[in-house]
Amino acid sequence: MNSWINLTALWQIVVVGLLAGAGLPALFAIGLRALSVRRRAAAAPAADSDAIVGGSVPGIVAATVCFLIVLAAIGWGIYAIYQAGHPK
């Protein structure tokens, strides 16, 4: 079976795939959730509102951290592709 399927590569693709392909969007979602936190005194948004910024400052800070991590990961990924594609 081993000369037909590279099991090492396969499980690495699955694990890193889950981390990057599911983990990064999840981090983005956490950022969205943090961003939507309202200031303590603010009223609940209308049910059909599509505003994504709630106004709470700690929420905005947390969201920014999440989004920056996601962007950094993507940037690192593109850099890694470029590196692998231009061997010295």
Added chain:
Amino acid sequence: MNDVLLALVVVTALSFDFTNGFHDTGNAMATSIATKALNPRVAVGLSGALNLVGAFLSLTVAATIASGLVNTGLVTLTVVFAGLAGGIIWNLLTWLLGIPSSSSHALIGGIIGATIAAAGGHAVQWHDLFSKVIIPAGLSPVVAALVAATGTWLLYRISRGLTEGARSHGFRIGQIGSASMVSLAHGTNDAQKTMGIITLALIVNHSVPANASAPFWVILSCALAISLGTYMGGWRVIRTLGKGLVEIEAPQGMAAESASAAVILLSSHFGYSLSTTHVATGSIIGTGLGKKGAEVRWSVAGRMATAWLFTLPLAAVVGAGADALARGVGGDAGVIVDLIALLAVVAVIYLRSRQSRVGHDNVNAEWTGSVAPSVPAAEPATA
């Protein structure tokens, strides 16, 4: 006369690259178009531009497409041409039917079929074909579905506190990012294959030495061809992926495209040149499985799976037929005959497609069971 034949092969290869472009636009953009995260024309424009960039990003030419799968010593320009013809015809046929199928497999199938017809089965490296192409093709949609299902489940759980509108709005923004990554990955992955084929043709014609890497004009022309094809937008395939398989919401779209981008990029890092179509479809089905209450239209998925199983062998049959026809007539006249036959098939398919036109204006119409929407194309598209 050989240089004329070489020029013909190059033009045909670029044509294949073009069909590859519009066949695969949907892999990156179908979900964003379906959820209206992006306007259809903006989406294909963005995808075209990113494919162009991606094609330049990685320059290690995947000549394993041809040199790893067939014995290059037994390949002639006629074989390459016949293989490309097989790939083009299969790509156009599946496009007409709105079936997302693998352009890579169409190309590989065509080349293998032509090789077998010209040089016999022993010229094909069967073990490598299975371990590097066929088995990864079977595994990759499963892995993609797993990642996408997990992502979908996570996204819906994490965003439970958001209003429906905020969730759609936020994830649509995310979709733009993830769809862009897939376009980039696609340019990096797929333009390579045509570059490899053209380089192979140059090597076979002794225009470049045996270990040469792709000349810059090859890279540029392949990048432009795939980018242009992407921009033309295979609306029929986009429609099937975006509306026919699963009714997609923004979080699902983002989960699907992120899963696709991750699997494609990781696999090519490990040396597997995957079918972006198989991965994208697996992801979309995965998002249907990851969301409670989502409906997967298994009949559409079944038709796709059947098309996938038959792509390699049928493209091979067409490639073999093209090669046999060319060798039957003999010499350069044989290639001309092949070319005329190819152009005739292209014309027929194109004319047939006009009878049930799908364009940017009706790509999002309600799914009624077949790729061509039953409402007239005059239906105005909402932004």
